[in-house]
Amino acid sequence: MAKITYKHPNGTETIVDVAAPNTVMRGAKINNIDGIEAQCGGSAQCGTCHVYVDEANTLPLPEIHESEDEVLYGTACPRRDNSRLSCQLPVSEEIDGLVVHLPEAQS
Amino acid sequence: MAGATEETARGTAGGTAGEPGAPDVVVVGAGQGGVETVAALRARGFSGRITLVAEETALPYQRPPLSKGYLLGTVDRAGLELRPDDFFSALDIDLVRGDRAAGIDRDRRTVELDSGRELPYGRLVLATGSRPRRLPVAGADLEGVRTLRSLADADALRHRLTGGRELDVVVVGAGFLGLELAATARTLGHRVTVVEAAARVMSRAVTGAVSEHVAAEHRGQGVRVLTRREVVALHGGTGSEDPGHVRVVELDGGERLAADLVVAGIGALPNVELATAAGLLVGDGVIVDPRLRTSDPDVYAVGDCARFPSPWTGRHIRLESVQNASDQARRVAADILGETGPYTAVPWFWSEQYGLRLQMAGLTAGHDEAVVAGDPAAGRFSVFCFRAGRLTGVESVNRPADHGISRRLLASGTDLTPQDVARPGFDLRARAQQRPSPPAQHAQHAQHAQHAERPVHA
Incomplete structure (x- = not known):
């Protein structure tokens, strides 16, 4: 279980508890958080679950693998150094307290 | 009104x-x-x-x-x-x-x-x-002849495909679904034949370059891919075999394929x-x-x-x-909720077969010019399709960056030309740096496209 904060572009935020083995993407879908589409269902195909990890983050996240890296070039909102596909961020106690920012658009 | x-x-x-x-x-x-x-x-x-x-x-x-x-x-x-x-x-x-x-x-x-x-x-x-469309031939109601749409369909297929016996599987139709099923059945160790009536696989959805690449991959994996062939009848068992269960797929020309399982993916x-x-x-x-x-x-x-x-x-x-x-x-x-407006989203599709990741942005049917970028021999390339000089769609094989960027370019409108794509060293990612904004121009551009393009078959 991990507490995840989703910050919306309008400044509001949604904080939810997400259980393993879900991903940060699935946590948003389960809680019907607007701003994560994940049309491909989490197979790192579509780039519609793009998030910006909070710049102050110190929690350990997996490395960006090649296909995630490729997909991040095509996201609807600009890629930044802290861009990730939330379907590639598995939830565990290690990322309890993670804060992600939702982009203005996913597609 | x-x-x-x-x-x-x-x-x-x-x-x-x-x-x-x-x-x-x-x-x-x-x-x-x-x-x-x-x-x-x-x-x-x-x-x-x-x-x-x-x-x-x-x-x-x-x-x-x-x-x-x-x-x-x-x-x-x-x-x-x-x-x-x-x-x-x-x-x-x-x-x-x-x-x-x-x-x-x-x-x-x-x-x-x-x-x-x-x-x-x-x-x-x-x-x-x-x-799913059913096979319009005699014997289509035999046991062992299936389609895939629902979870129940998938459970029935899974039961057959993971039953521990090597089967002769005939997939009718080489669209996305048929080819995905062929790849899955082959990966699970079955003998697989794909029968397609058109001249090439996925002919309604993708260009010849992608068709060829995907067909070659299937053949390399040991799948028999037959094109320009039609199924004329399905036959049940003879002798001691169950007559109510499919055993043979008969093709035009008379060829008979052994079949323990027939899956139709014909639309x-x-x-x-x-x-x-x-x-x-x-x-x-x-x-x-x-x-x-x-x-x-x-x-x-x-x-x-x-x-x-x-x-x-x-x-x-x-x-x-x-x-x-x-x-x-x-x-x-x-x-x-009162936020009215037209539906103008860029169409896109994907398919996975073996390790191949196919992604299609826009609609490529009806294009008059196609330019390949990347390295088909290495299995990583994209086909950029144009109509009257305008980008209408991009098909990518193991090039997810091209796909995503293309979706955005199609949404915002782009002046990308066939000559740009054909230039040595072309890399769409370089264009990605000059990104304008999230697709705010959707509707406006789409209106333009409507006037610019003649009807095509989709």
């Missing part, structure tokens, strides 16, 4: 659950389109009553893994679910499972279910999907019966306007069943894809 009716409708069949004036919304069909419609309504703050009618008893699920990961055992039942069990109740969405919409009474604005229950609506969304038919019976305008799909409203402005249609005016082709088309169902669902949810 449609708009006037719509305004007076607001608030008549009022919701009791929320704000006065919010209409009751009934959504028929709990696939991708239906579920995304109700989820988007709540995510955007809709407070009226919502009922989602699911014909199946299973919790609403994703279909793409049914031909791939679910059969291979890498995606389990829970991994298929579009949303968890408690999602719908938590959002005060009445999910009716195992019941079917039997009829729509548009005068009384009610949907009647098989169970006899009546659901009043202020707005109705038809997300009734499509069903789908839109489920329009409910709309037809309700007197709505129908013709290979439920006909909708740019806002996805049927000929009754209080009734929308989304997903596989909807035939909509596409700004990308300049005519009405039907698209069977997750993207189309999801984006139409979100558009309709916004429309119901």
